[in-house]
Amino acid sequence: MASSSKVDTDHSITSSSPIISTKLSRMDLILRILLFVKTLAAIIVMVTSKQKKEVFPAAHLVVVxxxxxxxxxxxxxxxxxxACLYSLVTALRSAxxxxxxxxxxxxxAFFDALIFGVxxxxxxxxxxxxxxxxKGNPHVGWSKICNLFDKFCKHIGGSLILSVSASITLIFLMMISTFSLYRRSR
Amino acid sequence: MASSSKVDTDHSITSSSPIISTKLSRMDLILRILLFVKTLAAIIVMVTSKQKKEVFPAAHLVVVxxxxxxxxxxxxxxxxxxACLYSLVTALRSAxxxxxxxxxxxxxAFFDALIFGVxxxxxxxxxxxxxxxxKGNPHVGWSKICNLFDKFCKHIGGSLILSVSASITLIFLMMISTFSLYRRSR
Structure with missing residues (x-):
């Protein structure tokens, strides 16, 4: 283990060696695969959020x-x-x-930051x-809809949690690429 | 001009010299001041958006x-x-x-990217x-309000334009700091 760590450190500071260490490189690949999974799941959960509700059963009035x-x-x-497409392309590249x-x-480093912004x-x-x-907004008369469309709102919430998690993954990816440039620049 | 450019290039590759060139350093400071001005203006335009409107003059019914x-x-x-506070601190630091x-x-480089996300x-x-x-949203019965509160909506629009412009400034700042690390890492 000690010897492997030594090799990683040497890799980061000699110009003929790979630009980022093996450990960081592996972590980068895992995070990009995670980003792909999270963004794909966020899209699927969002687009499958459709919910129909019969508001007046007697009149067969259905709202969607x-x-x-x-x-x-x-x-x-x-x-x-x-972001999903970007994660796929960069994961393949990293692999x-x-x-x-x-x-x-x-x-x-630059495009990771740009996709993080997106x-x-x-x-x-x-x-x-x-x-x-x-919650609705009583100041402008916008009524809440989650009391009626519970499944729809659960999907939206789930998709949002997945995309916040994807943002955090992107923060770690930005950290790895910027840190690798920093290690090389010392 | 040619000589000045030569000096800048040399600065970027010798380890005893400043970490980023004079030109990039000056551009960095200008962009941070611009970011401060744009974010401050965006806040002022947003918080001064208050508008009162008399909807039924006979009944003195006022909506805000x-x-x-x-x-x-x-x-x-x-x-x-x-972002405004960050731009002030980093501009002072840069100066x-x-x-x-x-x-x-x-x-x-890392915090510029993080603030860009924020x-x-x-x-x-x-x-x-x-x-x-x-525009409103007829699907859920949320009516538009900009036909009534024109001044309010103009303020919101102005503040949004300023903050999009601040985002673009942050993209350039990210580019400068990441590029400076890259120049140093070659």
């Missing part, structure tokens, strides 16, 4: 709640899909050819609408 | 629109205030003592509520 009834939820699905150039690491904005957009759906 | 009637707008003000250590640059989530949250305010 669907994610695409809200622009914020549509934006959420598009943004999380971008096939671990970061061998500083330039690859620089672009990875996911954060999607979480903000969807969470604010979900909050109004759950 | 204020940013703190929405949790998303309160979150927006808190998040943009954090007094330009990045002399790789470690400072690493933390700057600002992006705030923009997402406020924009999604502003969109419902402007």
């Amino acid at each position: 709640a669907k994610f695409d009834h809200s622009s914020a939820f549509i934006y959420f699905v598009v943004a999380i899909s971008v 096939i050819r671990p970061y061998s150039h500083s330039r690859t690491l620089f672009f990875t 996911v954060a904005s999607a979480v903000g957009a969807a969470a604010s609408i979900a909050y109004v759906g759950a | 629109a204020k940013f703190d009637h929405s949790s998303a707008f309160i979150y927006f003000v808190v998040a943009i205030s954090v 007094i003592r330009p990045y002399s250590h790789s470690r400072t640059l690493f933390f700057t 600002v992006a989530s705030a923009v997402g949250a406020a924009a999604s509520i502003a969109y419902v305010g402007a």
Whole structure:
């Protein structure tokens, strides 16, 4: 174990060796796979949130709640899909050819941060609408809908938890790529 | 000019010299001041959005629109205030003592990305509520309010434009700090 750790440290400081250590490289790959799983799950949970409800059984009046009834939820699905695709491409890249150039690491650090911003904005957009759906806003007369569409709201909540978890994964990925550049720059 | 550029390049690759070039350092300071101005302006425009409207003059019925009637707008003000304070502290740091250590640059790159995520989530949250305010959502019976509160909505729109502009400034700042680490790591 001690010898393996020594090898990792040496890798990070000699210019002919891989740009990030084996341990960090493995962690990077695992986190990218995790990001892919979380974002894919968040999309599936969001798009399967459709719920029908019969409000007046005598009149057969049925109301439907669907994610695409809200622009914020549509934006959420598009943004999380971008993050999902990004995680797949970078996971494959990380698996096939671990970061061998500083330039690859620089672009990875930058795009990880950019995708983090995209996911954060999607979480903000969807969470604010979900909050109004759950609590309503009496100041402007927007009534809550979660008392009627319980399954729909549970799906939205689940999808939001998954995407917040994906954001945290992205923070760790940003940390790894920036830290690897820092180790190389000392 | 050619000689100045040569000096900058040399600075970036010799370990005893400043960690980022003079040009990049100056650009970093300017962008941090710009970020401070934009975030401060976004907060001021948002908190001064209050509008009163007499809906039934005969009955003296007055309705009020204020940013703190929405949790998303309160979150927006808190998040943009954090970014504003961060820009002030890092601008002062950048002015007094330009990045002399790789470690400072690493933390700057990481926290710039983190604050970018905070600002992006705030923009997402406020924009999604502003969109419902402007267009309404007939699927759930949320009526638009911008036909009544025009001044209020203009303030929200202005504040959103300023915060999107602050996000773009943060992208450039992230680029500078990550690029400086990359130059050093080659």
